[in-house]
Amino acid sequence: MEVGLTHYLLLAAAVFLVGMVGFIVRRNTLIMLMCVELMLSAANLVFVAFSRELGDEAGHVFVLMNFAVAAAEVAIGLAILMEIFRRRRSVDADDLNTLME
Amino acid sequence: MIPEPVRALLFYLCAGLALAGGCWVAFARNIVHSAFALLATFAGVAGLYAFLSADFLAVVQLMIYVGGVLVLILFALMLTSRIEEARVSNPTIGLVPGAVVLIAVSALLVYACVKEFGGTTDLPPGEPTTAGIGDALLSRYVLPFEVISVLLLAVLLGAVTIAGGRLRKPAPGGKPGKERP
Numbered sequence: 001m002e003v004g005l006t007h008y009l010l011l012a013a014a015v016f017l018v019g020m021v022g023f024i025v026r027r028n029t030l031i032m033l034m035c036v037e038l039m040l041s042a043a044n045l046v047f048v049a050f051s052r053e054l055g056d057e058a059g060h061v062f063v064l065m066n067f068a069v070a071a072a073e074v075a076i077g078l079a080i081l082m083e084i085f086r087r088r089r090s091v092d093a094d095d096l097n098t099l100m101e
Numbered sequence: 102m103i104p105e106p107v108r109a110l111l112f113y114l115c116a117g118l119a120l121a122g123g124c125w126v127a128f129a130r131n132i133v134h135s136a137f138a139l140l141a142t143f144a145g146v147a148g149l150y151a152f153l154s155a156d157f158l159a160v161v162q163l164m165i166y167v168g169g170v171l172v173l174i175l176f177a178l179m180l181t182s183r184i185e186e187a188r189v190s191n192p193t194i195g196l197v198p199g200a201v202v203l204i205a206v207s208a209l210l211v212y213a214c215v216k217e218f219g220g221t222t223d224l225p226p227g228e229p230t231t232a233g234i235g236d237a238l239l240s241r242y243v244l245p246f247e248v249i250s251v252l253l254l255a256v257l258l259g260a261v262t263i264a265g266g267r268l269r270k271p272a273p274g275g276k277p278g279k280e281r282p
Contacts, residue, residue, distance in 0.1 A: 002105065003112045005218055008149070011116045013210035015123045015142070017203055022127025024199040030178055031132060034139050037170065038123050041146050044162075052153045057233040061242045063158055064234070067165050068249045072256040074170045078177040079264035085181040094194075 008049035016042035029084075029091045033077050040070045112152060119145030136175050143167055157231040 019038030026032055044063045051059025085091050122141030129135045143166040150159035238246050 003109050006214055007112065007116070008153070009214035009218055010211065011120065011149075013207070013214055014120055015146075017207050017210065018120070018123040018127050020206065021199045021203045022123075024202060025195050026127065027194055028132060030174065030181065031126070031135055034126050034135060034174065037139065037166075038126060038142060041119075041142065044158075045146060045149060048150055048153050048155045048158060052155070057230060057237050058242070060155055060158055060230055060234050061237050061245070063155075064161070064238070065245055065249055067161060068253055071165060071170060072252055074173055075256050075260045076263070078173055079260040081177055081181060082264050091181045 005049055005053045008045060012042040012045040012049070015039075015045070027093045029077075029081055029093050032093065033074065033081075036073065037070060040066060040073075108152075112149070115145045115148035115152060117145075118142070119149065132178060136171070136178055139174070140167060140171055143171065154228065155230055157234055 016039050019035040019042065022035035022038070023032050026035065044066050047059040047063045047066070051057065051063075081091055084096065088095060119142050122138045122143075122145060125138035126135045126142060129138060143162060147159045147162040147166075150156075150162055
């Protein structure tokens, strides 16, 4: 069976869903960040697939933007994570409940 | 030209790598395994980019994600987690809301993929894309390009400010600067 746009879209949907469910069920902030990366990768895959399908390079440009945003997200997220760990000795999302107490 | 069955096989190989890696990231009990499975996912996605004749993006994906993002994540992991205690660092909760959201969103996405775009199967032949990306970045998309540069500069400053907060200079009065609490 020939591989077409639908295959790529379904694969991207599956990767996105895995990332989303991982984000919901895991409580370690590092793993949550990794799951965000998964979702961004899925979005990039859709961009590239449509870019190929439509013969337009705009999708590639936006994927490059997405790379920059993902790198920024990881850099800032991990910096915040390190600071949280320094203060609370934990990176568990359930421990970050100071405002609830 | 690569024959069709080999192409399909390569696609499913890359797709399986990406998807299995993704599942491993999201559901592995050991956080180090998660980080290394992320490598498999990024490699699989890079292979798919190459498959979609996005040669430039495939290389950039490997350089930025595997060379930068993943190394950064591994550093943070080694510094923050008690990695020898896989159980302590990795509880899994909220399975019921997770399942509900999974079912709802997967129904939506599969409907969109199959119903809206199900008819198109053959992709046009690919060409090298690097020159086109360069042209687009410096003509039509020059504003987003500049905005992203400013964003990266802000991120650089922000990351240094947040994570390097302890590296304060001593106060001018002569007393050494205190560490932040």
